[in-house]
Amino acid sequence: MRVLVVDDMPLMRHVLTNMLRKLDFKHVDEATNGEQALKMLKKKRYNLVLTDLHMPKISGKDLFLSIRANEKWNDIAVIVVSCEDQKEVVTDLIKAKVDGFIVKPFNFATLQKQLDLVFKEDQKATHS
Template sequence: MKILVVDDMPLMRHVMINMLRKLGYRDVVEATDGSQALKLLQSTKFDLVLTDLNMPKISGKDLFMTIRSNKEWGYIPVIVVTCEDQKDIVTELIRANVDGFIVKPFNLATLKKQIDHLQKVQAQATDSAQQTQ
């Protein structure tokens, strides 16, 4: 699984990357903001995006909306990481089918639970698609 970690805070990126490595994910790429993430998405195929919500240039919300509206990337699961309780933005992202939320600070078990849930949902979707063929 190739994972893109997007956060403007270097320490938070490194924490997430180290957690992912502890979970056995080795193919991890980092971006310093949403703008850099979009450039990486244009040249690389990712299986998951973990993005901070509040970032300069392009926010996590705008990054997520861009991913969802793009024909080539719309399928990529996105987990939004945030330290704020902004109910209006959270509600908007849920309506737009965000794949998960993680509230900072979080631990390894929380990250694992989110990724495991995504993989379970994807496996169920694949099974359903195969049964209808």
């Protein structure tokens, strides 16, 4: 399974990447913003994108909407990882069918739980 971690903060990318590797995700790439992530999505096939919301150039929300709008990518699971606390923003993402939402700061167990939920739902959809 290929994972793309998108965050403009190097420390957050490092933390997420290390947590994912501890969860046995072996193919983890990093992007510093939504613009770089879109370029990488055009070159490689990813199963999961973990993205921050507030980034320069292309925001995480715009990245997510671009993924959902592209037929080739709309089966990619997207989890937003953000310190966003505005209810409307979170509600809009849920309405747009974001697969998961993790509020910063978070711990290993929170990430693991979100991934379990996302991929459990994914398995239900493919088996029904």
